Amino acid sequence: MRQQTLAQAPAAIAHPDARYHPPRMSAPIRQPTSRGPTHRRRLRRSRAIFGAVVAGAIAAIVAWQLWSSSASTSSNGQRSTAPSDNRSSSSLTGKNPIKHIIFIVDENRSFDNFFGEYPGADGTTTGKIWVNGQTKTIPLKPGIDVAPHDIEHGLVAGLLSIDGGKMDGFNRVLYGNDLTGYTEFSRSQLPNYYKYADRFVLADHFFTSAFGPTNPEHLYTVAADGYGLVDNFSAGGTGSTSGFYCDSPDMSVEAFRRNISSSGQQQIMTWEDQLGSHYPLYIYKIAAFWQKQRNCFDMPTLPDELTRAGITWKYYADTENIYNALEEIKHVRFGPEWKNVQSPDQLIKDLQSHHLPQVSWVNPPVSYDEHPGSGVSVCAGENWTVQHVNAVMHSPYWKDTAIVQVWDDFGGFYDHIPPPHLDYMGLGPRAPALIISPWTRRGTNPDGGYIDHTAYEFGSVLAFIEKTFGLKPLTVRDAKADPLSGAFDFTHGPDLKPLILPYRTDCPYGNDLSRQ
Amino acid sequence: MRRLDSPDRSSPRAVKTAGASVARWWSNLRLFGKVAVVLITIAVLAAVLAATLGEGGTNKQEAALAAFCTDEQLLQTSFRIQAMSQLASRLPGDVQLLEESGDAKDAAAVERLLAAVKNMVTTLEAHAVIGPANAKMARAVSGLPACTSG
Numbered sequence: 001m002r003q004q005t006l007a008q009a010p011a012a013i014a015h016p017d018a019r020y021h022p023p024r025m026s027a028p029i030r031q032p033t034s035r036g037p038t039h040r041r042r043l044r045r046s047r048a049i050f051g052a053v054v055a056g057a058i059a060a061i062v063a064w065q066l067w068s069s070s071a072s073t074s075s076n077g078q079r080s081t082a083p084s085d086n087r088s089s090s091s092l093t094g095k096n097p098i099k100h101i102i103f104i105v106d107e108n109r110s111f112d113n114f115f116g117e118y119p120g121a122d123g124t125t126t127g128k129i130w131v132n133g134q135t136k137t138i139p140l141k142p143g144i145d146v147a148p149h150d151i152e153h154g155l156v157a158g159l160l161s162i163d164g165g166k167m168d169g170f171n172r173v174l175y176g177n178d179l180t181g182y183t184e185f186s187r188s189q190l191p192n193y194y195k196y197a198d199r200f201v202l203a204d205h206f207f208t209s210a211f212g213p214t215n216p217e218h219l220y221t222v223a224a225d226g227y228g229l230v231d232n233f234s235a236g237g238t239g240s241t242s243g244f245y246c247d248s249p250d251m252s253v254e255a256f257r258r259n260i261s262s263s264g265q266q267q268i269m270t271w272e273d274q275l276g277s278h279y280p281l282y283i284y285k286i287a288a289f290w291q292k293q294r295n296c297f298d299m300p301t302l303p304d305e306l307t308r309a310g311i312t313w314k315y316y317a318d319t320e321n322i323y324n325a326l327e328e329i330k331h332v333r334f335g336p337e338w339k340n341v342q343s344p345d346q347l348i349k350d351l352q353s354h355h356l357p358q359v360s361w362v363n364p365p366v367s368y369d370e371h372p373g374s375g376v377s378v379c380a381g382e383n384w385t386v387q388h389v390n391a392v393m394h395s396p397y398w399k400d401t402a403i404v405q406v407w408d409d410f411g412g413f414y415d416h417i418p419p420p421h422l423d424y425m426g427l428g429p430r431a432p433a434l435i436i437s438p439w440t441r442r443g444t445n446p447d448g449g450y451i452d453h454t455a456y457e458f459g460s461v462l463a464f465i466e467k468t469f470g471l472k473p474l475t476v477r478d479a480k481a482d483p484l485s486g487a488f489d490f491t492h493g494p495d496l497k498p499l500i501l502p503y504r505t506d507c508p509y510g511n512d513l514s515r516q
Numbered sequence: 517m518r519r520l521d522s523p524d525r526s527s528p529r530a531v532k533t534a535g536a537s538v539a540r541w542w543s544n545l546r547l548f549g550k551v552a553v554v555l556i557t558i559a560v561l562a563a564v565l566a567a568t569l570g571e572g573g574t575n576k577q578e579a580a581l582a583a584f585c586t587d588e589q590l591l592q593t594s595f596r597i598q599a600m601s602q603l604a605s606r607l608p609g610d611v612q613l614l615e616e617s618g619d620a621k622d623a624a625a626v627e628r629l630l631a632a633v634k635n636m637v638t639t640l641e642a643h644a645v646i647g648p649a650n651a652k653m654a655r656a657v658s659g660l661p662a663c664t665s666g
Contacts, residue, residue: 131664154592156591157592173589280592280657281658287594288651
């Protein structure tokens with residue numbers, strides 16, 4: 001009996017679908033009249049098929065369960081509570097020849113959104129979404145030059161997106177349901193940014209300093225401190241609508257209290273990690289540590305330190321704008337330093353008239369800041385950047401200048417790397433970061449550029465400025481931040497050849513760079 | 517041979533043959549086998565029904581919950597007056613939809629949220645301390661229906 005069963009097995013494998021077995025199809029249908037050998041063979045075959053189907057179904061269920069479990073485990077990225085090991089110990093190699101630093105801060109992009117496809121960078125072509133407590137993987141769609149709308153990207157949205165390190169909650173944020181955030185630009189869509197990466201340095205572990213949004217992030221770019229702000233200002237209500245930030249009598253926002261105990265801070269960070277699975281309740285547990293904060297306050301800034309040290313600086317940004325961080329620092333807004341806050345249009349004039357300050361912050365005008373929604377085109381923003389980088393490269397300053405270009409927050413766009421959880425304000429998801437200078441480290445990118453995997457945040461740029469000009473850190477953030485040590489190599493001679501790039505002409509408003 | 521076989525699959529003769537095979541297969545199964553086949557069939561049907569109807573809900577109830585869950589995302593805006601005002605204007609519609617779907621429990625929970633949101637709007641407009649309004653929000657959201665997707 002056993003031998004017969006084994007002997008039949010090869011036949012079953014050779015003809016998996018018995019309906020196609022020639023003798024059966026051509027033979028007349030016969031009803032079995034007795035339980036003879038033919039009938040027993042058919043019975044055994046039927047049972048074998050049935051058994052195989054059941055076994056297959058069970059195997060499929062078991063495999064699916066194992067896959068789900070594995071996917072869940074692998075997506076639950078471990079978040080460090082400390083920056084990478086090299087942050088506090090690393091320093092810039094060689095004698096620092098940099099005399100001018102230009103810090104360009106654009107708006108609302110994640111690393112994967114812009115450079116997720118860049119060869120050799122820590123990118124991805126898929127994203128994780130949260131559905132009923134389960135993590136699922138979807139392909140990222142092509143980037144959208146003029147995004148149809150903004151996506152929520154405040155503190156709560158940032159925490160939901162990060163989801164304790166699982167990086168699967170970007171579809172849960174307000175206006176994120178349509179998966180606009182699960183998009184990714186290609187080289188053909190960002191040809192000039194890719195050319196900068198090919199030749200200079202693309203930093204692929206540059207984290208935003210806060211979970212979001214614009215207001216606290218821009219504060220970090222000048223003060224290594226977000227003043228605890230959890231959102232952008234709230235307009236409306238019964239308050240005055242005149243003026244902006246310090247010029248408004250009542251513009252305000254929620255902010256963490258400034259005197260939270262260390263045990264309270266630890267509790268907040270625990271709730272932050274668990275917010276995704278206790279949403280929305282944990283918003284209000286965390287919010288118990290918030291208070292109303294007028295958008296006008298005082299805190300030490302790097303421009304103050306530069307002024308004290310006699311180092312020239314300018315903050316090129318439009319006023320009455322959400323990203324003008326110095327407009328809400330009371331002693332700057334109403335003090336002598338305010339003269340250094342100038343229009344972004346002034347930068348090229350200063351380059352041409354040989355009046356470039358030693359340190360420049362540059363916030364592009366809203367039409368070119370690449371913020372999603374409001375009809376702003378990434379293509380046009382790229383042209384604006386090219387216009388200014390070309391101007392630097394054409395100027396005598398190029399030989400000792402470092403340009404650092406970042407985007408201020410993740411903007412609701414997907415990123416797959418869990419940020420280190422340094423404190424209750426951040427870090428937030430990665431932003432793209434380009435470091436452009438004759439002195440950048442050389443690597444194997446197509447035109448000799450380098451992909452820098454060092455973990456950075458906005459405090460890293462401040463630390464670089466401080467180390468370059470011999471200043472002390474402002475806060476624990478810039479004190480611990482790596483000062484862009486992976487991006488520069490001062491032991492080799494500079495590559496002074498400028499990379500003058502052409503404007504793109506396929507932008508929605510052509511290559512017009514005068515749009516207001 | 518396959519070329520000749522394939523058309524036969526849809527012919528009446530083939531159907532008759534397949535039916536007879538199934539009947540023969542069934543009559544030859546032992547009692548244990550028949551019970552197993554019936555149980556597996558029931559399990560498959562139950563799984564399909566569960567996937568279609570969710571946790572015992574109706575389509576109307578699902579739609580009402582989906583509408584609420586979309587509006588609930590406004591809670592992410594960290595107490596912006598405009599967003600909270602927008603939420604306060606949308607929640608009555610959600611309450612009505614939930615009531616019409618027969619989900620009185622969730623309708624009551626959303627109604628409590630509506631009261632908390634209105635209180636928060638008043639607090640924000642008055643530039644008052646947000647602590648008590650926040651505590652009321654915390655109590656209100658703790659009883660809300662779960663939103664299961666983005």
